[in-house]
Amino acid sequence: MKYILAFIFFFLILSHPNIIAQQTLLGTIQHDGGTRDYRLRLPPQYSPNGQALPLVFNLHGYGSNAFEQELYTNFVPLADAEGFIVCHPDGLNNAWNVGFGGTTADDVDFLDKLIDSLSANYNIDLSRVYSTGMSNGGYMSYKLACELTHRIAAIASVTGSMVPSELTICSPSRAIPVMQIHGTADAVVAYNGSNISTPIESLVEWWSNINGCMDGPFVTDVPDINTDDGCTAELYEYTSCDENVKVEFYKITGGEHTWPDALLDIGVTNRDFNGSSTIWEFFKQYSLPASVPVKEIISDIEVNISPNPFQDEINISIDDNHLQEIFIYDVLGQNVFYQKLENNISSFQFSTQHFEKGTYFIKIKTENHFTTKKLIKQ
Numbered sequence: 253m254k255y256i257l258a259f260i261f262f263f264l265i266l267s268h269p270n271i272i273a274q275q276t277l278l279g280t281i282q283h284d285g286g287t288r289d290y291r292l293r294l295p296p297q298y299s300p301n302g303q304a305l306p307l308v309f310n311l312h313g314y315g316s317n318a319f320e321q322e323l324y325t326n327f328v329p330l331a332d333a334e335g336f337i338v339c340h341p342d343g344l345n346n347a348w349n350v351g352f353g354g355t356t357a358d359d360v361d362f363l364d365k366l367i368d369s370l371s372a373n374y375n376i377d378l379s380r381v382y383s384t385g386m387s388n389g390g391y392m393s394y395k396l397a398c399e400l401t402h403r404i405a406a407i408a409s410v411t412g413s414m415v416p417s418e419l420t421i422c423s424p425s426r427a428i429p430v431m432q433i434h435g436t437a438d439a440v441v442a443y444n445g446s447n448i449s450t451p452i453e454s455l456v457e458w459w460s461n462i463n464g465c466m467d468g469p470f471v472t473d474v475p476d477i478n479t480d481d482g483c484t485a486e487l488y489e490y491t492s493c494d495e496n497v498k499v500e501f502y503k504i505t506g507g508e509h510t511w512p513d514a515l516l517d518i519g520v521t522n523r524d525f526n527g528s529s530t531i532w533e534f535f536k537q538y539s540l541p542a543s544v545p546v547k548e549i550i551s552d553i554e555v556n557i558s559p560n561p562f563q564d565e566i567n568i569s570i571d572d573n574h575l576q577e578i579f580i581y582d583v584l585g586q587n588v589f590y591q592k593l594e595n596n597i598s599s600f601q602f603s604t605q606h607f608e609k610g611t612y613f614i615k616i617k618t619e620n621h622f623t624t625k626k627l628i629k630q
Contacts, residue, residue, distance in 0.1 A: 275293075275294075276291050276292065276293050276322070276328070277291070277292040277293070277294065278290075278291060278292075279291075279292055279587075281365060281366060281369045283357075283361070283362045283365055284357065284358060284361075284362075286344075288341065288342065288344070288362055288366070289318065289341070289342040290318060290339055290340065290341040290342065290366065291318045291319065291322055291339070291340040291341075292337065292338075292339050292340075292370070292374075293322075293327075293328050293331050293332070293337065293338045293339075294337055294374070295331050295332045295333075295334075295335050295336065295337065296332060297335040298335075298337065298374075298375065299375065300374070300375050300581075300611075300613055301375070302375065303375075304375050304376055304377035304378075305335060305336055305337050305375065305376060305377060306336040306337065306376075306377050306380035306381070306382065306535070306536070307336070307337045307338075307339060307367070307370065307376050307377070307380070307381045307382070308327070308331070308336055308337070308338045308339070308381075308382045308383075308384065308532070308535065309338075309339050309340075309341065309363065309381075309382065309383040309384070309385075309393075310322070310325060310327050310338055310339070310340050310384055310385065310389070311340075311341065311343070311348060311383065311384070311385030311386070311388075311389025311390075311392050311393060312340070312342070312343065312346070312385070312386060312388070312389050313385070313386040313387030313388045313389055313390075313411075314346065314347050314348075314354060314387060314388035315346050315347070316346060316386070317342055317346055318340035318341055318342045319340070321340050321385075321386060321389070322340045323515065324386075324511060324514050324515060324516065325386065325511050325514060325527070325528050326514070326515050326528060327340075327528050330528050330529055330532055334532060334536075336532070336536075337370075337374065337376060339366070339370065341362075341363065341366060343355060343357070343359065343388070343392075344357045344359075347388060348385075348388050348389060348391065348392035348395075349392075350388065350391035350392050350394075350395050350414075350415060350418070351391075351395075351414075351415035351417065351418050351448070352415055352448045354388070359392060359395070360395060360396065360399045360400055363383075363396060363400065364400055364403065367381060367403055372615060372624065373579070373581060373613075373615060373624075377539075378403075378540075379405065379539040379540040380405055380536075380538075380539045380540075381403055381404055381405055382404065382405055382406050382407065382408075382535045382538075383396045383397075383404055383407045383408075384407065384408040384409070384410065384531050384535075385408075385409065385410070385412060386410050386411055386412070386511055387410075387411045387412055387440065387441060387509065388412065389412065390408075390409030390410055390411060390412015390413070390432075390441075391409070391412045391413060391414060391415070392412075393407040393408065393409050393412065394407065394409055394412065394413075394414045394418075394422075394430075395414075395418070397422075397424055397428050397430065398418070398421075398422035398423065398424055399422075401424040401425045401426055401428055402425055402426075402540075402544050403540075404428070405428075405429070405535070405538045405539050405540050406428065406429035406430070406431075406497075406534065406535050406537075406538040407428065407429070407430055407431070408430075408431035408432070408433070408531040408534060408535070409430075409431070409432050409433070409434075410433045410434075410511050410512075410527055410531075411433070411434060411435070411438055411440070411441055411509050411510070411511070412432075412441060413434075413441050413445075413449035413450050413452060413455055414449070414450050414455060415448050415449070415450070416445075416447075416448075416449075416450050419450060419458060422462075424462065425544075426494075426495060426541065426543075426544060427462075427463040427464060427493055427494035427495040427497045428463065428497060429497040429498055429499070429534065429535075429537070429538045430456075430459045430463070430497075430499045430500075431499075431500045431501070431502075431530075431531060431534050432452065432455065432456050432459075432500070432501045432502070433501075433502040433504070433512060433527060433530075433531075434452045434501075434502070434503065434504065434507075435483065435504040435505075435506070435507025435508050435509065435510065435520065435522070436503065436504065436505050436506060436507065437483075437506050437507060437508050437520060438507070438508055438509045439508065439509060440509040441509065452501075452503075453501075456488065456490075456499060456501040459499050460490040460493070460499045463490075463493040463494055463497055463499055464493055464494035465490040465491060465492060465493035465494075465498075465499055466491075466492035466493070467490070467491045467492040468488070468489055468490035468491050468492075468499075469488035469489060469490055469501070470488070470489045470490075470491070471486055471487070471488055471489075472486065472487045472489070473485075473486055473487075474486060474487055474502070474524050474525055475524060476524055477523075477524050478522075478523035478524055480523075481520070481521060481522055481523040481524065482506055482520045483504050483505055483506035483507040483520050483521075483522050484504070484505050484506065484522075484524070485502055485503065485504045485505070485507070485512075485522050485524050485525060486502070486503045486505070487500065487501070487502055487503075488500070488501040488502075488503060489501075495541055497538065498534075500534060502525070502530070504522045506520055507520055507521070507522050508520040508521070510522070511527045511528075512524075512525055512526060512527035512530070513525065513526040513527055513528075514527070554570070554571070554623075555568060555569070555570050555616050555618075555623050555625070556568070556569045556570065557614065557625060557627070560625075560627055560628065561627075561628035561629065561630045562604055562627060562628070562629060562630070563604070563629070563630055564603065564604060564605050565601060565602065565603050565604055565605075566601070566602060566604055566614075566627070567599070567600075567601045568599065568600045568601070568616065569598060569599040569600075570598050570599070570616075570618065571598070573598065573618045574593075574596045574597065574598060574618060575593045575597055575598060575599075575600055575616065575617075575618060576592070576593055576617045576618055577590070577591070577592050577593065577616075577617040578590065578591045578593070578600065578602075578614065578615075578616055578617075579614070579615040579616075579617075580612050580613070580614050580615075580627070581612065581613045581614075581615070582610070582611075582612055588607065588612070589602075589604075589607075604629065607629045608629065609629050609630060610628075610629055611626065611627070611628060611629075612626075612627040612628075612629065613625070613626055613627065614626075614627050
């Protein structure tokens, strides 16, 4: 599998060099004593002071990574066209902790903290955060549906499943929209199940039951527009569910462990519909219900920043607290300054001569708190 992924990586770089040139931001956060990486794409519509945009997590499979997932699933052009933010995080050891092997990281907490970090630095609609993923990333999306239901508006799994024992402990706090896409000839995550994967039809039925769906499945043939791809697809829909959610299942007869309409075939790949755009069309119907309080990032500290507007330097001071970290971002969300502070200091001065004129945002972290303010360079 790793050799296949490496082949994908190099093929896509050679055949689609424009993808590499696109502006994807590389970020890190500290979690459980280590550094976790992610890739973030802000669409052209993004503005720190404009409308808050939805956020989609796209999680890689076992043995893969964020970059390969970004290239293979081709979510970036879709995000640019549709106006949402897409984040491709990296799992530790190229894996997500979903109940079998690879890593022991608390990935639910990591992604929870990543939502906090991203929403602190970017203009994100916290009622419209979604998760999708390939294989192990699909498993992880289901885990978020079980344990982070108050933050994730909807999930989609492509070639993923759930470890059977996870079904006994999964307890979502509300009905949550679910989409599953799976090939009947998948040799990696078997369609009919294994000791680490629930049979796909049973999994879909389980989610329709947990969501209180009263009607369905209604089965529709996906038009076979590509008769040379070696497979066909059907859509199974479960409706009349609690809180007006739906469960959808794309059954790909003859399809293998692949993402529909991906940039490269790594097995029998359905070309009758585009997996990424289909997932987004499903996601964008949903937001967190009004009954679910959106977790807000709130500042309760007062920091003095002067001068503002600034020219060659900035002075920061705080009363009855200690400065820990300072971040400055430009209007595109790119980090242009970072300083970690020690020795319990309450004031800090630094040069801004290298800053270009324009608007910036400063985030100041103290002990368990932070504040974000707007800055102007004259």
